[in-house]
Amino acid sequence: MLIKGTKLPFKAVRGMKDILPEEIDVWNHLERLARQVFQAYHYREIRTPIVEETEPELFVRGVGETSDIVSKQMYAFPDRKGRSLALRPEGTAPVIRAYLEHGLDRQGSLLKLFYLGPFFRSERPQAGRGREFHQIGAEAIGSENPALDAEVIALAIHLLKAFGLEGLKTNLNSIGCPSCQPDYRKVLIKYLRSKSDSLCSDCRDRTERNPLRVLDCKREKCRPLIEKAPSISGYLCPACAEHFQRVQTHLDDLGVEYSLDPYLVRGLDYYTRTAFEIAYEHLGAQNAVAAGGRFDGLIEELGGVSTPAVGFALGMERVILAKGKELEMPTCRISVYLAPQGEEAGRETVKLLQRLRGEGIDSDMDYQGRSLKSQLRLANRLQAKYVVIISEKETVILKDMQSGEQEEMEQGLVVKKIKEKLS
RNA sequence: GUGGGCGUAGCUCAGGUGGUUAGAGCACCAGGUUGUGGCCCUGGUGGCCGCGGGUUCGAAUCCCGUCGCUCACCCCA
Numbered sequence: 088m089l090i091k092g093t094k095l096p097f098k099a100v101r102g103m104k105d106i107l108p109e110e111i112d113v114w115n116h117l118e119r120l121a122r123q124v125f126q127a128y129h130y131r132e133i134r135t136p137i138v139e140e141t142e143p144e145l146f147v148r149g150v151g152e153t154s155d156i157v158s159k160q161m162y163a164f165p166d167r168k169g170r171s172l173a174l175r176p177e178g179t180a181p182v183i184r185a186y187l188e189h190g191l192d193r194q195g196s197l198l199k200l201f202y203l204g205p206f207f208r209s210e211r212p213q214a215g216r217g218r219e220f221h222q223i224g225a226e227a228i229g230s231e232n233p234a235l236d237a238e239v240i241a242l243a244i245h246l247l248k249a250f251g252l253e254g255l256k257t258n259l260n261s262i263g264c265p266s267c268q269p270d271y272r273k274v275l276i277k278y279l280r281s282k283s284d285s286l287c288s289d290c291r292d293r294t295e296r297n298p299l300r301v302l303d304c305k306r307e308k309c310r311p312l313i314e315k316a317p318s319i320s321g322y323l324c325p326a327c328a329e330h331f332q333r334v335q336t337h338l339d340d341l342g343v344e345y346s347l348d349p350y351l352v353r354g355l356d357y358y359t360r361t362a363f364e365i366a367y368e369h370l371g372a373q374n375a376v377a378a379g380g381r382f383d384g385l386i387e388e389l390g391g392v393s394t395p396a397v398g399f400a401l402g403m404e405r406v407i408l409a410k411g412k413e414l415e416m417p418t419c420r421i422s423v424y425l426a427p428q429g430e431e432a433g434r435e436t437v438k439l440l441q442r443l444r445g446e447g448i449d450s451d452m453d454y455q456g457r458s459l460k461s462q463l464r465l466a467n468r469l470q471a472k473y474v475v476i477i478s479e480k481e482t483v484i485l486k487d488m489q490s491g492e493q494e495e496m497e498q499g500l501v502v503k504k505i506k507e508k509l510s
Numbered sequence: 511g512u513g514g515g516c517g518u519a520g521c522u523c524a525g526g527u528g529g530u531u532a533g534a535g536c537a538c539c540a541g542g543u544u545g546u547g548g549c550c551c552u553g554g555u556g557g558c559c560g561c562g563g564g565u566u567c568g569a570a571u572c573c574c575g576u577c578g579c580u581c582a583c584c585c586c587a
Binding site for chain 1: 578580583
């Protein structure tokens with residue numbers, strides 16, 4: 088409790104949240120499920136530092152200089168020697184950095200990695216979007232086989248289903264490659280400029296800055312124009328078109344349901360060809376719960392030998408938000424609670440408690456010298472299975488909190504008895 | 511960065527047009543029950559009414575500012 092008359096001296100940083108004991112079971116549960124699923128798909132975990140140096144421009148070159156993430160959302164700061172550091176705003180660039188730094192490309196053919204942890208972007212907080220947020224992601228590096236695109240998409244969906252999410256919608260598109268996207272881009276810009284008067288002000292801006300982004304403008308005003316806009320699908324080069332077709336065939340073979348969405352665009356510059364997004368309808372404005380795609384140019388951009396790769400990331404907070412109260416886990420339980428009565432009994436209780444714990448039985452005791460009544464009340468709230476009442480006598484009382492039955496026994500026997508009952 | 515909504519007890523929220531000691535439910539503590547939980551009953555702890563200024567005889571209430579939270583835009587998982 089705070090001293091009377093004072094207000095909170097410290098607060099969590101804006102947009103960053105404490106995960107409290109009552110919430111942590113959900114997180115651990117999801118992470119445990121995720122690890123199982125990744126194991127089934129043969130992805131191995133990698134953990135990269137939360138901080139990266141910005142000087143060789145890892146994020147600028149990876150994510151894109153003009154992207155909002157780099158241009159205005161990155162937490163960057165100098166360290167003691169004046170080097171510029173940044174809290175990682177996304178996971179792919181650091182994973183590729185580690186991949187190149189440790190020569191993981193020389194250890195085998197295809198490398199499949201997953202990661203989970205916090206990321207940071209200095210955006211305005213909103214439902215499903217914090218300044219610190221947690222992602223689970225995967226990257227499959229070293230093949231342009233469309234079957235791998237399909238695997239990654241299937242993996243993302245598999246994870247979300249394992250988390251218990253229903254009613255997901257998967258959208259798919261191909262945004263081409265460096266040999267065809269620029270041509271489309273020119274055509275699109277030309278079209279958009281011709282309609283510039285009818286577009287919203289944001290879209291006029293986007294036309295010059297990031298024309299593909301105009302395609303997923305939500306404004307009523309822009310919709311009809313967008314629907315008449317040239318579609319990327321007509322401009323894909325033969326190689327991209329075939330790749331996209333084969334991704335779809337594989338998804339069909341896998342029984343994955345998806346919709347083609349020619350307006351789907353990714354915000355990060357490194358994406359090529361396959362782009363996908365998995366949305367949960369009732370989430371509010373931020374309804375993409377997972378998204379990803381292919382990034383065949385990133386590794387070369389970061390100084391490696393040109394290597395194709397696909398991946399995705401999934402937002403933990405959004406998953407938890409989507410699950411809402413459905414996901415509530417059983418609250419904290421304890422097997423045995425010890426209720427000492429009086430000072431002398433306290434010493435015996437501490438010893439008994441240690442013996443129980445030595446046997447691996449989760450147990451606790453009252454340390455506050457409270458009345459038996461309030462100790463039992465607490466034990467009840469903790470959903471204790473058994474309570475041991477210890478008085479100054481030789482014998483103790485073992486009470487079954489569910490049935491209410493209790494029996495008196497020698498103190499030496501109680502640990503053995505509890506072990507029997509719990510097994 | 512831009513716009514809307516909201517800041518009253520640990521939590522969820524009441525408190526018409528300003529008017530005495532600011533309320534309820536939940537939670538917490540104690541008692542009813544000569545150390546025995548849940549249900550019920552009774553009582554109790556807990557509030558600079560976000561902060562600062564203004565209007566007024568008088569402000570939780572009206573006005574301005576500020577900070578915080580929240581939703582949305584932008585952008586993104």
